[in-house]
Amino acid sequence: MEERIIEKLNILADAAKYDVSCSSSGSKRKNENKGLGNASNGICHTYTEDGRCVSLLKILLTNHCIFDCAYCVSRSSNDIKRAAFTVQEVVDITINFYRRNYIEGLFLSSGIFKDADFTMERLVRVAKKLRTEHKFNGYIHLKSIPGASDELMREAGLYADRLSVNLEIPTEAGLKLLAPEKNRKDMIQPMGFLKNEIILRKEEKALFKKAPIFAPAGQSTQMIVGATPETDVQVLQTANHFYKNFNLKRVYYSGYVPVLSDKRLPALHTSVPMVRENRLYQADWLMRFYGFKVNEIVNDTNPHLDLDIDPKLSWGLRNLEVFPIDINKADLQLILRVPGIGLQSAHKIVSARQFGKLNWDQLKKIGVALNRAKYFITCNSSRFERRDLTATNIKQFILSQSHSKFLKNATTQLNLF
Incomplete structure (x- = not known):
């Protein structure tokens, strides 16, 4: 050239x-x-x-x-x-x-x-x-x-x-x-x-x-x-x-x-x-x-997106009265609003529960991010259920888990060299 x-x-x-x-x-x-x-x-x-x-x-x-x-x-x-x-x-x-x-x-x-x-x-x-x-x-x-x-x-x-x-x-x-x-x-x-x-x-x-x-x-x-x-x-x-x-x-x-x-x-x-x-x-x-x-x-009361957490989680924390929902009974549109549940996972949940009630292990295999979703749903198990938490508590738990995961991954990468 x-x-x-x-x-x-x-x-x-x-x-x-x-x-x-x-x-x-x-x-x-x-x-x-x-x-x-x-x-x-x-x-x-x-x-x-x-x-x-x-x-x-x-x-x-x-x-x-x-x-x-x-x-x-x-x-x-x-x-x-x-x-x-x-x-x-x-x-x-x-x-x-x-x-x-x-x-x-x-x-x-x-x-x-x-x-x-x-x-x-x-x-x-x-x-x-x-x-x-x-x-x-x-x-x-x-x-x-x-x-x-x-x-x-x-x-x-x-x-x-x-x-x-x-x-x-x-x-x-x-x-x-x-x-x-x-x-x-x-x-x-x-x-x-x-x-x-x-x-x-x-x-x-x-x-x-x-x-x-x-x-x-x-x-x-x-x-x-x-x-x-x-x-x-x-x-x-x-x-x-x-x-x-x-x-x-x-x-x-x-x-x-x-x-x-x-x-x-x-x-x-x-x-x-x-x-x-x-x-x-x-x-x-x-x-x-x-x-x-x-x-x-976002609205006039909350004109900016929260930079610490994703918008769906932010909405969920502002609307805790909607939750928890029963993952084995809720309709698709409500499942789509659960933090940690994506579009494909929501459709898989609706399809899979036709064959029996879903538990936490099955939800994880489907692709649900339980570190977020567990605060907003119930299923055929009570292992993760805690309903006495405030929005501030939930946000702090999720952010601390994310920070711990980041540090763990960073340490793993350093150990490779």
């Missing part, structure tokens, strides 16, 4: 690392034309320097940008080295990397060259060339440019597996503070268009087998958390709104990374704890798969 291309790759891959919304889940584009690759779920072949497992070539088309967003390393006023790929260069790199088994797909975003349509047209051309000229069937995720025309968004959906428009900041007030040149409506308009187009194309596909697929992995978005003072309840309310009204597949939460000095931003030494990101994802999971509402997880 030419030295000039390698230099561009170093610059534009590094600039793309701040975008976390690059999951390849949800697409099953089959290789039926003797082309290159198959898009599939959960491919993880390469790792970033910080240990995250990735399978996609993740780059910007360019880090030139007409906007001056305070939180963005590519902001127009930032004194950094700039670079831009041509359409053909991105296509060549993607094919080259795929043939070397480095990647299984492409995540392509971009700064704004001149305007939204000018930039979006080039992103679409990359995907179109890969699909039509190289018969590339690997996963393609395009970052849609806010304000791009419906025609370009429609064409993008014919070649990309997933499209996403970043909301960037959870609230409109926060966006106006840090990116006054941007308009929230420009972000929402393409999301609404994609929602309607995806529904329409699914209906066409149901009627006509040979109808073209359109963004089979749907659309997603990303919010930066911690650059502005929104509470977790505001963040999750925003996510819930877009899940319900725009049929998003995923909302990604990116903890603010201090890269620039700006009086509107937190101090350079202040970064968002990774655990806050983790708790937001756990809360998001509860909303999407466990039937929790936002105001059950």
Whole structure:
């Protein structure tokens, strides 16, 4: 590979690392034309320097940008080295990397060259060339440019597996503070268009087998958390709104990374704890798969997630009057609310108890985390049952057990050397 291309790759891959919304889940584009690759779920072949497992070539088309967003390393006023790929260069790199088994797909975003349509047209051309000229069937995720025309968004959906428009900041007030040149409506308009187009194309596909697929992995978005003072309840309310009204597949939460000095931003030494990101994802999971509402997880009384314990345990401790439940009689929706019982385990419990009452040993084999669940359930045994504990007691016991387990594992690892 030419030295000039390698230099561009170093610059534009590094600039793309701040975008976390690059999951390849949800697409099953089959290789039926003797082309290159198959898009599939959960491919993880390469790792970033910080240990995250990735399978996609993740780059910007360019880090030139007409906007001056305070939180963005590519902001127009930032004194950094700039670079831009041509359409053909991105296509060549993607094919080259795929043939070397480095990647299984492409995540392509971009700064704004001149305007939204000018930039979006080039992103679409990359995907179109890969699909039509190289018969590339690997996963393609395009970052849609806010304000791009419906025609370009429609064409993008014919070649990309997933499209996403970043909301960037959870609230409109926060966006106006840090990116006054941007308009929230420009972000929402393409999301609404994609929602309607995806529904329409699914209906066409149901009627006509040979109808073209359109963004089979749907659309997603990303919010930066911690650059502005929104509470977790505001963040999750925003996510819930877009899940319900725009049929998003995923909302990604990116903890603010201090890269620039700006009086509107937190101090350079202040970064968002990774655990806050983790708790937001756990809360998001509860909303999407466990039937929790936002105001059950966080509310005006408890506007922030507890960083010490997971959101389901936090809810359980605030609602001890609901417990204990009899694991052999309770319905599925109530079992799903028990701390320490996951989605699969809950379904296994409901299936297994048809053949007899379950005890603690059987629950452990099913996959229940008894260190948490034992405080909230009864079963066909009274071995662990203690019902005289307060929420504070339970929290302290669980945290102390977790700490002891951590120390034990650390000691074991040290003894290996």
